[in-house]
Amino acid sequence: MEKTVEIPGTPPADDLRRLSISRRIALGAWNSLEFRIGLSVFLFMLLMAIFYPMLSDIDPTRMNVRARLIPPVFMGEGATWAHPLGTDQLGRDMLVRSLVGLRYSLLIGGATVALMLFVGCLVGLFAGYRGGLTDTLLMRITDAQLSIPMIILAIAILGVARPTIPAIIIVLGLSGWPVYARVMRSVIMAERKREFVRGATVLGASDMRIMFLLLLPLCLPPIAFVAVLDVARMMIFESVLGFLGLGVQPPTPTFGNIIADGRKYLLNAWWIATMPGIFLFLTLASLNLMGAALERSRNRVYGGIE
Amino acid sequence: MFILGFLARRLAQGALIVFLVSFLIFTLLRVIPGDPVRLMVGGMAPDELVEQIAAEMGLRDPIPVQFMRYMGGVVQGDLGQSFIRPASGAAVGGAQFDDATRSERARVLTLIADTAPFTIQLALLSMFFALLVATPIGVYGGLNQGRWPDRLALYIGSLFVSLPNFWLGIVLALLLSVHLGWLPAIGYQGFAYTILPAIVLAVEIIPFILRTLTVSVAQIMRESYISAAYIRGLSRTRIIFAHALKNASVPLLNLLGVQFSMLLGGVLVVEFIFDYPGLGLLTINAVLQRDFPLIQGIAIVTSAAFVLINIIVDLVSTSIDPRLDY
Numbered sequence: 158m159e160k161t162v163e164i165p166g167t168p169p170a171d172d173l174r175r176l177s178i179s180r181r182i183a184l185g186a187w188n189s190l191e192f193r194i195g196l197s198v199f200l201f202m203l204l205m206a207i208f209y210p211m212l213s214d215i216d217p218t219r220m221n222v223r224a225r226l227i228p229p230v231f232m233g234e235g236a237t238w239a240h241p242l243g244t245d246q247l248g249r250d251m252l253v254r255s256l257v258g259l260r261y262s263l264l265i266g267g268a269t270v271a272l273m274l275f276v277g278c279l280v281g282l283f284a285g286y287r288g289g290l291t292d293t294l295l296m297r298i299t300d301a302q303l304s305i306p307m308i309i310l311a312i313a314i315l316g317v318a319r320p321t322i323p324a325i326i327i328v329l330g331l332s333g334w335p336v337y338a339r340v341m342r343s344v345i346m347a348e349r350k351r352e353f354v355r356g357a358t359v360l361g362a363s364d365m366r367i368m369f370l371l372l373l374p375l376c377l378p379p380i381a382f383v384a385v386l387d388v389a390r391m392m393i394f395e396s397v398l399g400f401l402g403l404g405v406q407p408p409t410p411t412f413g414n415i416i417a418d419g420r421k422y423l424l425n426a427w428w429i430a431t432m433p434g435i436f437l438f439l440t441l442a443s444l445n446l447m448g449a450a451l452e453r454s455r456n457r458v459y460g461g462i463e
Numbered sequence: 464m465f466i467l468g469f470l471a472r473r474l475a476q477g478a479l480i481v482f483l484v485s486f487l488i489f490t491l492l493r494v495i496p497g498d499p500v501r502l503m504v505g506g507m508a509p510d511e512l513v514e515q516i517a518a519e520m521g522l523r524d525p526i527p528v529q530f531m532r533y534m535g536g537v538v539q540g541d542l543g544q545s546f547i548r549p550a551s552g553a554a555v556g557g558a559q560f561d562d563a564t565r566s567e568r569a570r571v572l573t574l575i576a577d578t579a580p581f582t583i584q585l586a587l588l589s590m591f592f593a594l595l596v597a598t599p600i601g602v603y604g605g606l607n608q609g610r611w612p613d614r615l616a617l618y619i620g621s622l623f624v625s626l627p628n629f630w631l632g633i634v635l636a637l638l639l640s641v642h643l644g645w646l647p648a649i650g651y652q653g654f655a656y657t658i659l660p661a662i663v664l665a666v667e668i669i670p671f672i673l674r675t676l677t678v679s680v681a682q683i684m685r686e687s688y689i690s691a692a693y694i695r696g697l698s699r700t701r702i703i704f705a706h707a708l709k710n711a712s713v714p715l716l717n718l719l720g721v722q723f724s725m726l727l728g729g730v731l732v733v734e735f736i737f738d739y740p741g742l743g744l745l746t747i748n749a750v751l752q753r754d755f756p757l758i759q760g761i762a763i764v765t766s767a768a769f770v771l772i773n774i775i776v777d778l779v780s781t782s783i784d785p786r787l788d789y
Contacts, residue, residue: 191617191618191621301480301483308724308725308727308728308731309488309727309746309758309761309762309765310487310488310491310762312731312746312747312750313488313491313492313750313758313762314491314495316750316751316753318495389624389625390624393627393628394728396627396629396630397627397628397629397728397732400629400732401732401735401747402751403750412627413629416629416630416633420633423633423636423637423641424641427637430630430633431630431633431634431637434627434630434633434634437627437630438625438626438627438630441624441625441626441627442621442622442625444625445621445622445624445625446621449617449620449621453617456678
């Protein structure tokens with residue numbers, strides 16, 4: 158990590174200052190070891206999840222009772238390379254099931270965070286830019302939502318209604334947006350008093366134009382970077398729901414329902430419950446490392462330290 | 464006088480929040496498909512009986528009427544009766560509709576009061592574990608920002624936050640109680656049964672404490688009063704423990720208030736895995752059995768707890784750091 162001391166108010170000393178803020182955050186993160194480790198692990202898992210189930214041509218839901226409870230290859234006896242991570246109680250291949258579970262997990266995690274960002278940033282943008290009554294109203298709703306124990310609400314809704322993928326995304330997404338609304342609002346409130354906004358107003362730009370073409374591209378990327386952390390959080394959430402039987406329903410494999418199933422066979426076939434967890438853990442750890450690196454880089458850029 | 468005004472304002476706000484939560488949960492439970500009466504009387508009961516029981520219980524009245532009746536009871540401290548659970552013994556779930564042995568149903572308030580102490584015990588123990596591990600690492604990381612202790616805190620935080628709690632629970636139960644036989648895992652027959660769930664919960668809390676602590680300690684160490692303390696000739700130990708840590712504990716307390724709902728989610732899952740007889744297990748069973756009064760009661764109690772914890776957090780924060788003003 159290079160040491161460049163930036164003193165606020167002085168003219169830029171190097172090229173770094175000429176880049177946009179989001180580029181500087183991305184660059185700062187890219188320069189850290191954590192980010193590179195995280196990114197390589199993540200890309201590896203992503204490619205596996207996309208291509209292995211397709212190329213290996215094993216159906217994750219096809220049962221084969223004759224080949225049930227085969228241990229993973231590193232266990233030695235009875236294991237075959239046809240099922241590198243063994244099979245479950247119905248003879249389904251664990252590797253393919255884990256990777257298909259990873260697909261759903263990533264899909265739901267990503268979509269949920271996108272929804273959270275969309276709703277949260279829109280609310281924050283309007284509240285911060287309009288101010289006054291709009292602000293008070295929107296922020297009171299946000300506060301109210303923040304103080305509701307959303308986990309109980311989410312479980313209650315999904316427990317009583319049918320948990321389909323869109324329902325899960327909506328429930329999780331609606332429980333997470335208030336934080337983004339708050340952050341976005343505070344950023345927008347700081348930015349809208351700046352010269353370039355006044356300049357645009359003088360040039361006759363409409364409010365919508367200023368909000369969506371000037372402020373949003375400036376303020377969104379730093380927030381979106383750190384949202385990587387929330388993708389990981391939502392993936393855990395999704396798997397917890399699956400574990401409780403409130404997530405995507407079987408026979409579709411998800412981490413949650415595979416592990417919940419495998420729990421019954423823990424004593425004689427421990428790999429069913431533990432192997433998918435390792436995939437989930439590696440993916441989450443890679444996301445969290447990237448997110449933490451991005452967050453630190455952002456704090457450095459905004460804090461002006463280093 | 465200031466304190467009284469503060470308390471009155473916050474309690475009024477809190478009452479409003481609790482009211483909103485109950486209304487939201489109440490409405491959602493009734494709008495969403497899934498008939499609790501059908502579950503109560505069992506699948507074999509004739510439709511007329513279902514309708515008759517539903518009408519007797521007032522479940523076919525308009526939602527606002529039902530809600531007002533319910534809130535009338537809540538204000539008097541009556542959270543109603545469980546749909547499913549008998550006053551004594553375990554849940555009966557889908558019993559026969561003409562089961563004569565079916566007894567009086569349990570009161571929601573009693574159910575909650577019976578299970579809450581277990582959850583509180585679990586929460587306190589896990590908090591203790593989490594602080595025990597996270598405080599030294601976090602403070603040391605914050606004091607040495609950018610060097611290896613800081614990295615260590617970052618790595619531990621990133622790894623722990625990536626461990627799904629239910630998976631960790633299963634793995635630890637397999638290792639520590641099945642293979643090594645060190646700790647009991649399932650059910651509750653004594654204090655030892657709290658330890659394993661508390662460890663799992665602590666692992667979930669540690670990353671948040673670490674992150675808050677490293678950031679706030681690092682920030683405080685750059686303050687001018689810390690430099691001034693050096694000039695005043697105070698020892699480094701004294702500065703860190705008496706000046707820096709005291710002020711760094713304010714964000715930590717706030718974290719407790721903000722992350723309460725996350726903690727709640729963790730409790731839910733951990734209690735479910737270890738079959739620990741607390742509020743979390745009660746909640747999950749209530750949801751799975753569509754026990755409306757119980758779900759509502761739990762939602763009201765937890766949102767009230769949330770409000771109270773946040774008020775206490777703010778009060779304690781102001782007494783630690785008088786510059787804060789609520």
